[in-house]
Amino acid sequence: MDEGVNHRDGRTERWRQHRLTRRKEFVDAAFRALDRHGPEVAMADIAREAGVAKPRLYRHFTDKADLFVAVAEHxxxxxxxxxxxxxxxxxxxxxxxxxxxxxxxxxxxxxxxxxxxxxxxxxxxxxxxxxxxxxxxxxxxxxxxxxxxxxxxxxxxxxxxxxxxxxxxxxxxxxxxxxxxxxxxxxxxxxxxxxxxxxxxxxxxxxxxxxxxxxxxxxxxxxxxxxxxxx
CATH class of the missing domain: 1.10.357.10 (Tetracycline Repressor, domain 2)
Structure with a gap:
């Protein structure tokens, strides 16, 4: 039983790390898109820079403001x-x-x-x-x-x-x-x-x-x- 709990905890941690890694990749893409397009950059530009469809961004950020807060923190x-x-x-x-x-x-x-x-x-x-x-x-x-x-x-x-x-x-x-x-x-x-x-x-x-x-x-x-x- 304990081994099953530890296994689930391990999967949860790996998923958490995966999400953190993806968020960082999207923030890096936002940096590149801002460098290219300026402060009025659109989410579509950021998604294109990241090589994903725009809805994928919204799995990690609630909206453009949420992404830009992460950019400001970085x-x-x-x-x-x-x-x-x-x-x-x-x-x-x-x-x-x-x-x-x-x-x-x-x-x-x-x-x-x-x-x-x-x-x-x-x-x-x-x-x-x-x-x-x-x-x-x-x-x-x-x-x-x-x-x-x-x-x-x-x-x-x-x-x-x-x-x-x-x-x-x-x-x-x-x-x-x-x-x-x-x-x-x-x-x-x-x-x-x-x-x-x-x-x-x-x-x-x-x-x-x-x-x-x-x-x-x-x-x-x-x-x-x-x-x-x-x-």
Whole structure:
């Protein structure tokens, strides 16, 4: 009897893994279709990219909005993957800022139509969580942790770390949306401008707490990246 139960459990797990794999394949196809057709891509375009009939998509996603939520979640995961190396290797603090900004915009530039869709958020339904807001909150938590480490290292404290962090994330998001729409600046130029913005904001807010930052000082962050919030 127990063996029969275990056998059914094994089949259930294999079916669950199969569905997860298929969902990921369809999300990857949606990325390719968005790259090709833009944010107004139709479900038929995505199904064609995936090599399936459109009804097959609806076996895994309730509607286009459900699929686009999964696309937004995957876009956030892509950003985290690109940021991890820049966050993990010690470097002077100003260099670290630029490396993070460069890694972020590399992800955006690889799939600009995906990030246009994500930034627009028209796919969201009123009764569904906003994956962009969840990702922004996770990013703000990371930046606040950096601020907290700097303050503690200088025997300082402030209640401003989270407001500062959310302000920075919002500023970068707004600059990204402008860049994707305007299209007049190349990637290296927007990276330089946003790096100045982020570094200047960090320097100013830490200075307001009595902490002066040497931009050439190596920064070895003690951050548990695996413990940070994820989508």
């Amino acid at each position: 876009a956030s995961e892509l950003v985290w993957e690109r940021l991890r190396p820049a966050l993990s290797e010690p470097a002077p603090v100003r260099d670290r800022v630029r490396q993070c900004v460069q890694a972020y915009f590399a992800a955006v530039a690889e799939h600009p139509n995906v990030f246009r869709m994500v930034g627009d958020r028209r796919f969201l339904a009123a009764n569904r969580p906003d994956p962009v807001a969840v990702g922004n909150t996770a990013m703000a938590g990371l930046i606040a942790a950096v601020f907290d480490q700097y303050l503690r290292a200088h025997d300082a404290r402030s209640t401003g770390t989270l407001p500062w962090a959310h302000g920075l994330v919002g500023s970068v998001e707004a600059a990204t949306r402008w860049w994707l729409v305007d299209g007049t600046l190349d990637r290296e130029t927007i990276v330089e401008h946003v790096s100045v913005l982020v570094w200047g904001a960090m320097e100013a807010v830490l200075s307001s707490a009595g902490v002066l930052v040497d931009p050439e000082q190596p920064l070895d962050l003690d951050l548990d990246l695996d413990a940070l919030p994820r989508l």
